[in-house]
Amino acid sequence: MIPHCLLLDTHEANELISCLNEINYTYERVSKLNEVFSSLENQKFHFIIIHVTNLKENGSEAVLSKIAASFPNVLIILITDSSNWALTASLLKRHNAYDFLQSPIDSEHLKFTLDRSLQYLNTKMKSQFIHEAENQLFKRVIDIFDWKKSLTHKENENISADIIHQMNISLFQGSGIGTLMSVVSILISKSKLDPEQNVYLVPKPILDLVSENYDAAKSMFDSMSISQSVIDDDSIVESNAATQELLPLFDEEIKNLEEALSLKKQKINLSQIPNSAIDRKIKFEQTKFSYVIREILLNAIKYSKLGDEIYVIFFHRENFLEIKIINPAYPNEDDSFGIPEKYETYVFEPFFRISSVVDDSYAKFEQFRFGLGLTLVKKIMDQHQANVQIYNIDSNLRNENTKDVCLTIRIPLVQ
Known part of the structure; x- marks a missing residue:
């Protein structure tokens, strides 16, 4: 995934912007250091990149310290030169900044530094979650082997049960393989042999059940085939297309999901692509993008409730086209809400689910x-050299004091 950067828009940033355009990394700009806070509250960034010369004004270092403390999961990268080594070293030593780039900036070195920093950031985010999960596991182990507790009531659960539970969710919960096996068992037991005709007579309701669950199981195996094709394909998308090619794909997938939307009487509101981006090009492979659109729309549908509206909004920002899919946020099983910050990176890990409940109503629409x-x-977004993030935002669409879940895709515009 490519990183998304927030820049302080000064004369010193021109060189940086040129290099970011060259390597097709996305960025946004603010004109003043104090504006960084509002940008970080409304958007998600991986890095803040600031030239050291812009930190020499009174109070600037204090503002930088406050940014570092308030947003620990956004790394600060400094741009410096030989005349500012002392200030740069001081900021790095106090952990107000994570890394630095030396001016004049080389695009290859910029890419190396940002890629390495992004790898660190992702590892940091995951380690925070894993540390919390380890603490929970430790408490669980203590409970299991606490003999005093076992005297009061038997602890029948064990850690292995959790693993089996996750396998059950993934493969056997709801219609599909598990139900098909049960129905086949019923079919065998309820079929009656007609010796004269040498045929078995099967009640129609049972055959209907077999047919229904065969279709569900076939859909599951088709999904496995599509998933395998994506997993095995490591090629970078080289083909380009105009941004407006995305609209027919969204229209087609919304039409394909009409039945899914009708289950909870939901609606998808699709915006137009801004005129300023209409004639611009993006990396584009139609089949892969259709997989992405189906998944992100269905994800929003599944985790929304009766009568909810889902918004798909396009923005043209700086050097990229931004797509936001916004749906209401609701409480999770662990009392968290929507997509908590600790899960923002982990939700892209294989097999991770915030909720263990599988709604089988949507199984036939799923491609993954x-x-x-x-x-x-x-x-797929990595193959398009784009980035994708998902996080909670304040609800500005429904005139209510609530939260929304916002999935954001940023696709660099071909220079």
């Missing part, structure tokens, strides 16, 4: 299953 949906969305 088994907890691989967002993982494969990210893989």
Whole structure:
């Protein structure tokens, strides 16, 4: 995944912007250091990149310290030169900044530094979650082997049960393989042999059940085939297309999901692509993008409720086209809400689910299953040299004091 950067828009940033355009990394600009806070509250960035000369004004270092403390999961990268080594070293030592780039900036070195920093950031985000999960596991182990507790009531659960539970969710919960096996068992037991005709007589309701669950199981195997094709394909998309080619794909997938939308009487509102981006080009492979659109729309449908509206909004920002899919956020099983910050990176990991409940109503519409949906969305976006993030935002669309879940895709415009 390519990183998304926030820049302080000064004369010193011109060289940086030229290099970011050259390597097709996305960015946004603010004109003043104090504006960084509002940008970070409304958008998600991987890095803030600031030239050291812009930190010499009174109070600037204090503002930088506050940014670092308030947004620990956004790395600060400095641009410096030989005349500012002392200030740069001081900021790095105090952990107000993570890394630096030396001016004049070389595009290859910029790419190397940002890629390495992004790898660190992703590892940091995952380690925070894993550390929390380890603490929960430790508490669970203590509970299991606490003999005092076992005297009061038997602890029948064990850690292996959790693993089996996840396998059950992925492969056997709902219609599909599990139900098909049950129905076949019924078919065998309820069929009656007609010796004279040498045929078995099968009640129609049972045959209907077999047919229904055969279709569900076939859909599951088709999904496995599509997923395998995406997993095995590591090629970078080289073909280009105009941005407006995205609209027919969204229209087609919304039409394909009409039945899914009708289950909870939901609606998808699709915006137009801004005029300023209409004639611009993006990396584009139609089949892969259709997989992404189906998955992100279905994801929003599944995790929304009765009568909810889902918004798909296009923006032209700087050097990229931005697509936002916005749906209401609701409480999770662990009392978290929508997409908590600790899960923002982890939801793109294979087999990870915030909720263990599988709504089988949507199985036949899915092209990716088994907890691989967002993982494969990210893989395809990587192939398009685009980035994808998902996070909570304040609801500005419904005139209510609530939260929304916002999935954001940023596709660099071909220079």
